[in-house]
Every structure is written in C-alpha cells, then in structure tokens.
Amino acid sequence: MTTQVDQGFVEWMSDKSFLVVEDVSSSRLLEASLLRGLGARTVVTAVDGADAVSKLESGATQPDIIICDWLMPGLDGIGVLEHAKRLIPGIKVVMVTSKSGLEDAKLAHDKGADGYVAKPFTRETLLAVLKRLRGV
Amino acid sequence: MSPPGIGAATGAAEDSDPAVVDAAAQQDLRDTLGDDIFDEILDALRDNLGRLMKDIAEAATQHDAAAAARAAHALKGATLNLGFTLIAHHAARLEAKGKGGTAPAADDMAVIRHAVAISFPGEDFQR
Numbered sequence: 118m119t120t121q122v123d124q125g126f127v128e129w130m131s132d133k134s135f136l137v138v139e140d141v142s143s144s145r146l147l148e149a150s151l152l153r154g155l156g157a158r159t160v161v162t163a164v165d166g167a168d169a170v171s172k173l174e175s176g177a178t179q180p181d182i183i184i185c186d187w188l189m190p191g192l193d194g195i196g197v198l199e200h201a202k203r204l205i206p207g208i209k210v211v212m213v214t215s216k217s218g219l220e221d222a223k224l225a226h227d228k229g230a231d232g233y234v235a236k237p238f239t240r241e242t243l244l245a246v247l248k249r250l251r252g253v
Numbered sequence: 254m255s256p257p258g259i260g261a262a263t264g265a266a267e268d269s270d271p272a273v274v275d276a277a278a279q280q281d282l283r284d285t286l287g288d289d290i291f292d293e294i295l296d297a298l299r300d301n302l303g304r305l306m307k308d309i310a311e312a313a314t315q316h317d318a319a320a321a322a323r324a325a326h327a328l329k330g331a332t333l334n335l336g337f338t339l340i341a342h343h344a345a346r347l348e349a350k351g352k353g354g355t356a357p358a359a360d361d362m363a364v365i366r367h368a369v370a371i372s373f374p375g376e377d378f379q380r
Contacts, residue, residue, distance in 0.1 A: 142297040146290075190323070
C-alpha cells in the first residue's frame with residue numbers, strides 16, 4: 118500500500134536540502150531516488166563517511182537533513198553524525214542500518230540522531246521518519 | 254534471459270530458507286520509482302554483487318573473519334533493500350559467523366554463491 122502525501126509535505130520536502138551518505142551504490146541510488154519521489158529537489162550524495170565530512174567541511178553542501186548509513190568502511194555513520202552536528206547546528210541526521218536491535222536505536226538516539234531507519238529502506242519507512250522530523 | 258527479481262523464481266531454496274525474492278516488495282519499488290530507475294538501481298546492485306562476492310571470497314581464502322563480516326553486512330543491506338531475500342538471509346548468516354570470529358568455509362561459499370545464482374539466473378558474479 119502506498120501512503121499518499123499531502124501538498125504541505127511535498128512543499129516541505131522541496132524546501133529541504135538532503136545529503137545521502139551510503140557506501141553501497143545501489144542503496145545510495147535507492148535512497149536518493151525515494152527522496153526525490155517524495156518531493157525533494159536538492160539531494161547530494163556521498164560515497165562514504167570521509168566524503169560526507171569533506172563535503173560538509175568545504176561547504177560543498179549545507180544539508181538540512183542527512184540520511185546516513187551506519188556501518189561504512191573508515192569513518193562510520195556515528196562519526197558523520199558527530200561531525201555534522203558540530204559543523205551545522207540544527208541539522209537533522211537519520212541513521213540507516215540493517216541492524217535491527219532496540220539497543221542500536223537507543224545508541225543512535227543517545228548519540229544525537231534525529232531518526233532511525235532499519236533496512237529494508239522503503240518509501241513507507243522513509244516517509245514515516247520524515248513526517249516525524251517535520252513534526253506533524 | 255529472465256530479468257532478476259520479478260519474473261524470477263520466488264520459491265524457497267530449502268524448507269528453512271526464505272523465498273528467493275520478495276516479489277511484492279520489488280513490484281512496490283518498481284511502481285514507486287518507475288521501471289527506468291528501478292533497473293538502474295538493479296544494475297548498480299549487480300556491480301555491488303560482483304565486488305562484495307569477491308571480497309567475501311578473498312576473506313574466506315585469507316581466513317579473515319572480520320573482513321568477511323563487513324562484506325557480508327554490506328551484501329545483506331544492499332540485497333534486503335531490493336527484495337533479494339535469500340541472498341540477504343545467507344549474507345546475514347555469514348555476517349554473524351564472521352562476527353563470531355569464523356571466516357566463511359567452502360560450504361558457506363557454495364551456499365551464498367547458489368543464492369546469488371538462483372536470484373540472478375544466467376548471470377555470473379564469480380569472476
């Protein structure tokens with residue numbers, strides 16, 4: 118079943134800038150495509166944590182929301198989250214992982230994550246977390 | 254050649270295994286994204302599969318359990334996202350085994366290769 122989104126949500130999405138951080142290209146493409154399908158106009162991608170931090174530090178992208186894989190080679194998602202929160206006050210970070218334990222969700226929350234999505238990453242799970250970020 | 258996923262076999266390989274693919278999830282993604290984008294993502298998955306299967310095989314050869322767990326984790330996430338449930342299932346087993354300190358054995362490699370082979374019939378990811 119596909120949940121319909123209202124015009125207000127689409128406008129909110131179109132006003133936001135997203136950074137997708139994911140080292141596996143098919144998942145990166147999927148996440149960016151689903152964001153665009155929900156109305157996002159500005160979606161930048163990073164191929165790993167180091168690429169994400171480089172783009173954030175250089176100002177190449179100034180996202181409102183980061184969708185970030187947790188386990189990546191080198192700098193992991195928690196590292197990206199910590200950098201992003203230091204660099205851009207108010208930024209929202211959603212952690213994506215194929216871990217499914219409640220302890221992982223709690224750890225993500227304790228580290229300052231604003232949302233948590235367990236794979237499989239679907240339109241519906243993405244929509245649910247984005248609606249929570251929007252606050253309605 | 255049949256395209257992978259939709260139209261491919263959907264039955265379980267063994268009694269305890271999940272279906273080869275989650276056809277409903279794949280159709281949902283096709284409907285959501287459109288055929289062109291879905292096929293583009295599938296092509297990206299093919300590239301990932303080749304690389305990750307090679308990484309797992311190398312980790313098995315070198316008895317590197319941690320490297321096997323990392324590659325299996327990436328394989329699990331990528332395939333789970335696109336409804337390739339059997340590969341994801343066996344990748345999860347390899348990941349758990351690797352985290353427990355055991356690198357994939359020959360029979361583990363045979364199982365994961367078989368899962369890939371029946372998920373993408375006629376395609377070769379063992380190069």
